[in-house]
Amino acid sequence: MGADLVLINPVTEEEQECRVVYLGDTSEKGTRVGIEFLSPSPHFWGVDFTPQDWPTGPSSHPVH
Numbered sequence: 318m319g320a321d322l323v324l325i326n327p328v329t330e331e332e333q334e335c336r337v338v339y340l341g342d343t344s345e346k347g348t349r350v351g352i353e354f355l356s357p358s359p360h361f362w363g364v365d366f367t368p369q370d371w372p373t374g375p376s377s378h379p380v381h
Contacts, residue, residue, distance in 0.1 A: 318337055318338070318339075318340055319336065319337060319338075320336070320337045321334065321335070321336055321355075322334075322335050322336075322337065322352070323335070324352065324354075324361075326361055326362070326363070328363065329363065331358070331361060333354050333355075333356075333358050333361055334354070334355045334356070335352040335353060335354055335355060336352065336353055336355060337350055337351070337352055338351050338352060338353050339351025
């Protein structure tokens with residue numbers, strides 16, 4: 318807990334300084350580790366999240 322590390326996205330080679338904020342139980346698969354970025358990097362993972370103003374329910378327009 319609290320350890321600083323550098324996370325590297327192997328696709329983009331972007332580096333991001335992080336800190337360990339969670340350690341889960343150890344199992345035969347390993348240990349879950351939660352990290353936080355020390356500075357914002359919303360595109361680090363290469364995932365675009367849905368904008369908050371997009372509708373979340375079924376569309377009111379029928380699909381033909």
